[in-house]
Amino acid sequence: MSDCEKTNYIGKSVQRVDVYEKATGKAKYFEDYQVQYRDLLHVKVLRSPHAHAKIVSIDASAAEALPGVATVVKGSDPDIAWADIPYASSYYGNPAKDEVIWAGQAVVAVAAESIEIAEQALELVKVVYEELPYVVDQREAFKADAVSVTSPELGIAAGYGGVQPEGPNVMGSYKLTHGDVEKAFAEADVIVEEEYQAGKKSTSQIECNGSIVEYHEGGGVTIITNGCGVHGVVKNHILTMYPQLSSNKVRVIQPVTGGSFGNRLFPLVEPLAVLMALRTKRTVSYVLTRKEMYTSSPSNWPVYTKLKLGAKKDGTIIAEKLELVEDAGAQIRGYFDGRLSSSGLMCVYNIPNVQCDSYAVRTNTMPCAPYRGLGCAESEWAMENLIDVLAEKLDMDPLEIRLKNILKKGETNPYGEKVTSIGLGRCLEAVADAINIDEPCQQDGGPWKYGKGIAAAGKQNTPLGRAEADCLVHSDGSIELLVSCDEQGMGVQTTLRQMAATEFQIDIEKVKVTRADTAITPYDNFGASSRTTYTTGNAVIIACQDAIDQLKEAAGRKVGLAKKQVTIKNGKAYFVGSNIESIDIADLYEPFSFFTQQTWGLLKGTPVRGRGVFCPAPAVEWFGPGHEDGRTPRMWNWYQYSAFGAEVAVNEETGQIKILKLMSTADTGNPINPKLVEGQIDGGVIMALGFSIMDHHMFQDGKMMNPNMSDYRLPTTLETPLQKNFMRAILPDPLPDGPFNAKGMAESIMIPVGPAIAAAIYQAIGVRPTEMPMTAERVLKLIKDKEASDAK
């Protein structure tokens, strides 16, 4: 193997950097820092039992007087800096002021010497509520005459996206017109139409959200948190909410952190913990309980989709009309407008005439945040199901109709964007092949019926903000990357290390990655929309190249050559046109003593610092002049794709579903670390199995009825097919502008799982689910309804 191949770490399954400490219990997550603070205060929060109520009065005097209570926070306290935050809402976790708008919203918070004392104090708080009408069903909330989620006098922010509200709860809307839909439907040979619903879910990461806030004399804070985005989310919000804190007095550290899957993308615990630390001048720990993770931390946004497709006899889809409503939960203001969810309905198929009317609506349920896939698993549920209906009408098979209509590289999608990377065709063929889609399942005459299904998916990458990276080349030749991107288990520290080692053509052991700490690592937004590999990865490459450039210059000076005659690899500078063949990088740095004068140039002890800044090209606003139709040549960034196939057993008597065999394929761009990609596929598939057939919030009287891990059912080893029946493949189409042609990939995996299972259910028992998750109860109801209608 040549030196160059040896130090090319791209596409190699290099072991993760953090596994030794994780396998031995030595890895320190934020809560593990508690033991180091012996005088810690603990936070507990009293939460609204009502979906919507006016807070008439709060009497917390007995709680305040309880020995061991350090402070009590109410929404009406003057030091709650609401800044830009709507005062009735508690999006950022601080107690509500006048009104609670979901069951689980914070009302009073206590910091005390122990958790027990804090809980005791909350029992002493008396709150008088006046209950108000509420709405938890998003279709109800969307109506023009719906119950208002907040008292109208609290003032509702105007719709986002330039469209004014069309009912009391409509937050925003996004509309797109591509071609002439009505004309196309008139020309279509076959038209299909259906309504679909995807439910409310929690990401349910095993590590609960929380942070420890250390107070410093002089009014500063250090926040040790599992929140996302040390700079882009946590620090930015804290500085906005507490203007008395100057930027140099706020330090945010992300230690080893459990998965987030989008749930921690908004600061939820940090604002309250900081407020309490500032008040008490003590170190404060605030950790959500599992129940609070369900009732008080964000859910996904459920999506209702009404979809209509028109096709020619040969299977070419020529018209798509969709009305989509995303349920943003209890928030007054936000960026939701349906654009994120509806993107899933415009990135997979090449449909020349599209009318999209999408909206976001508020409800009196916990506010939403991203959930792996940004609403596309919820919306593509509609598209993939309806395509199967269409295929049946046209007497086409599910693979054929998809292959015929999917976007091809170089084509333009309904937004008007040119597709630069799409590996979906191969993904689809591979899943169809793996489960032998053409071969019908054997039926055994028992209550279990068998069927197969496939589905396709795409997911946009939102071109979010900026990533920076610093690359230090220490004077012994070792390399350190300083990055602030979130590492919540995806393995990005490892992939960034692979990229840097490859850039320097150096043994990977010489590269270390220093994780997010605002006092050390430069700006990054947050890990969302599968952006980290692409955005931070590109920043890392730029930083490495900058450092290499500086080394070349320094090395060139040593031997009297221009830098273009210098190559850096294997920890050495190599020269062309000199009688000196090479110099060790370490020898470029001059030794110096305390008394050395005129110490210009590279010095021992002072690393070369390469800087990398990367911002994806911005989206072109879709409602500006010239974009009245909602189209733009740059709506999103790139797209990741996935396909899924499953063989499923459905119990006719109970409605129960078992996944017997599955195949997931992913177009990841060029994968940096295949084993890490496989891990994302596996985890994404299992998460999606729950999402599709098991887990969802159940409401009664406006309250979530299953806020614990036994009633909120998550997939275990028992719901997972046997090893030999769990198949996956990485089928990349390289992304031209990705780092080493990679793209992010962890979201699209989720999306096709539900519809493929639905197709298999239809094949097995002849009913088509339209609501997800397809729980046993729901499937059984479909079976009973069918029996009743067949009997007629």
Added chain:
Amino acid sequence: MQNRANYIQVECEINGKAVDLLVSPDRTVVDVLRNELGLTGTKQGCDDGNCGACTILVDGKAAKSCSMLIGQARNKKITTIEGVSNGDVLHPMQQAFIDHFAIQCGFCTPGMIMTAIAILNENPNATEEDIREGLHGNLCRCTGYVKVVEAIEDARDKINAGGVN
């Protein structure tokens, strides 16, 4: 602020060391391990025995330490993730989790490893089905379970072949 008069004395063995505790009887084992003894490798993801992150070994069997009061630890031999390796030499189960990429965020990992060791303690020839059955109380949201089961099968085979641990 706590009334120490109610405290109970609990003698037990933790990771091979005799421990003598004087603590309030309403405390759970996970709380004492983490907050009194600084053994923070044992994680807590819920409070009602449903996630498995807090799994430890009690006399060699898997137990959820969030659902055990400290009194139940009396005279028991407890092993936590910190007591699994032999100095710097990893337990084959730990090594297998690393080798098979069975760790992502790692929050479920200590509990998974403890349960896995208990499964093989009980049945050194546990089949894939036995392993799945034994592991169903441990939730993982990142990795899924494929690589975890693969790791446990590998550790089983290595232990059986080499007589390690």
